[in-house]
Amino acid sequence: MEKIKMTTPLVEMDGDEMTRILWKMIKDELLIPYIDLKTEYYDLGLEHRNETDDQVTVDSALATKKYKVAVKCATITPNAARMDEYDLKEMWKSPNGTIRAILDGTVFRAPIVVKGIEPCVKNWKKPITIARHAYGDVYKGSEMKIPGAGKVELVYTAEDGTQTKELVHNFDGPGIVQGMHNLNKSIESFARSCFSYALDTKQDLWFATKDTISKKYDHTFKDIFQEIYDAEFDEKFKAAGIEYFYTLIDDAVARVMKSEGGYIWACKNYDGDVMSDMVSSAFGSLAMMTSVLVSPEGYYEYEAAHGTVQRHYYKHLKGEETSTNSVATIFAWTGALRKRGELDGNQELMEFADRLEKATIDTIEAGEMTKDLALITTIENPTVLNSEGFIKAIAKRL
Ligand code: NAP
Numbered sequence: 001m002e003k004i005k006m007t008t009p010l011v012e013m014d015g016d017e018m019t020r021i022l023w024k025m026i027k028d029e030l031l032i033p034y035i036d037l038k039t040e041y042y043d044l045g046l047e048h049r050n051e052t053d054d055q056v057t058v059d060s061a062l063a064t065k066k067y068k069v070a071v072k073c074a075t076i077t078p079n080a081a082r083m084d085e086y087d088l089k090e091m092w093k094s095p096n097g098t099i100r101a102i103l104d105g106t107v108f109r110a111p112i113v114v115k116g117i118e119p120c121v122k123n124w125k126k127p128i129t130i131a132r133h134a135y136g137d138v139y140k141g142s143e144m145k146i147p148g149a150g151k152v153e154l155v156y157t158a159e160d161g162t163q164t165k166e167l168v169h170n171f172d173g174p175g176i177v178q179g180m181h182n183l184n185k186s187i188e189s190f191a192r193s194c195f196s197y198a199l200d201t202k203q204d205l206w207f208a209t210k211d212t213i214s215k216k217y218d219h220t221f222k223d224i225f226q227e228i229y230d231a232e233f234d235e236k237f238k239a240a241g242i243e244y245f246y247t248l249i250d251d252a253v254a255r256v257m258k259s260e261g262g263y264i265w266a267c268k269n270y271d272g273d274v275m276s277d278m279v280s281s282a283f284g285s286l287a288m289m290t291s292v293l294v295s296p297e298g299y300y301e302y303e304a305a306h307g308t309v310q311r312h313y314y315k316h317l318k319g320e321e322t323s324t325n326s327v328a329t330i331f332a333w334t335g336a337l338r339k340r341g342e343l344d345g346n347q348e349l350m351e352f353a354d355r356l357e358k359a360t361i362d363t364i365e366a367g368e369m370t371k372d373l374a375l376i377t378t379i380e381n382p383t384v385l386n387s388e389g390f391i392k393a394i395a396k397r398l
């Protein structure tokens, strides 16, 4: 068989632990035999990040600006334990945080729906895609512990030196305080990414905040979304037969539970963090969730929504068998290959991505799956495969 040609490289960001093991298996078994794979390779494994003083992470993000499409393996975000484990020079920042800061944009997470893995929420028939704003709020907050009585204020000093103050609280004893921010520019690009993605995928867009309580902060999000919708997207949405719907966050949560799915739910940073784990667990498993960062300039970075599956990796190192689910990582590759095909007008590459996804889903629906899915499937007597066996079963179907 002649291999499928690629004209432009993808940015390939390798990662850590169990997902790094899966990464190589996926390439060897599912990609390289069929595609003349062209990638620009960046090793974001923690050892190499440490060797390069994390420059490799920055370089990989800059390469994504150049080539427009990247695929990323899960990576370790160092904590105190990792400092010792990897003898790190510094507690390097989260690579995802660094990449998002360079590319900007919004993270879209959607469950991979298969027959036999039924959502816990019975009326959910179609996937719910979470669009998480990836900048600011509590993730860029500053905090203080207030030791005792005293006054806390917000102070804005304009460039000309004039000050505006707002009382936070007159403390009469110990307490806590937090300051956070966002930028109109970032909210605008969040809104545009969401509206564009809704049009791309022909799904309704829901957005919710707590604007009744937060009359300036959250209300600004609501206003910016509405202004951009009215000015740039209203006609396009009507032509596509889709809807933009705004409501309060608590109302949205109640409606989501009662809905049948099939829409994009735009969430502020914290809401998106929390709700995406709820939605993914309710749909079955974190390992059955795709994740893509879409920048306002049209750069795409595909990844799995889960981490490096550290516990499985330690078993692997001890020579024990693992049954780690590679579906989300496979779909990160298919997402990136399909987008590469779309941008390059490479029909064969797009069709290959479709076929690999179908082979993956068919394998599970035929009852061959990893342990995490076998525990929750409605299929009787599923065959539980190990990490490699599952990838080989997909290869056989492919
Ligand atoms: P995790 O890697 O997502 O794994 C948590 C648990 O979820 C696993 O122990 C496993 O449960 C289950 N699980 C997750 N993915 C699975 C899969 N593909 N197949 C089967 N089971 C799966 O989270 P973590 O262990 O908290 O974090 C490990 C490392 O990942 C950390 O260093 C963290 O910084 C990093 N992380 C990276 C990213 C990213 O790069 N995007 C995201 C999150 C976390 P059982 O053990 O019960 O089988």
Ligand code: MG
Pocket (backbone or CB within 6 Å): 273, 274, 277
């Ligand atoms: Mg989270």
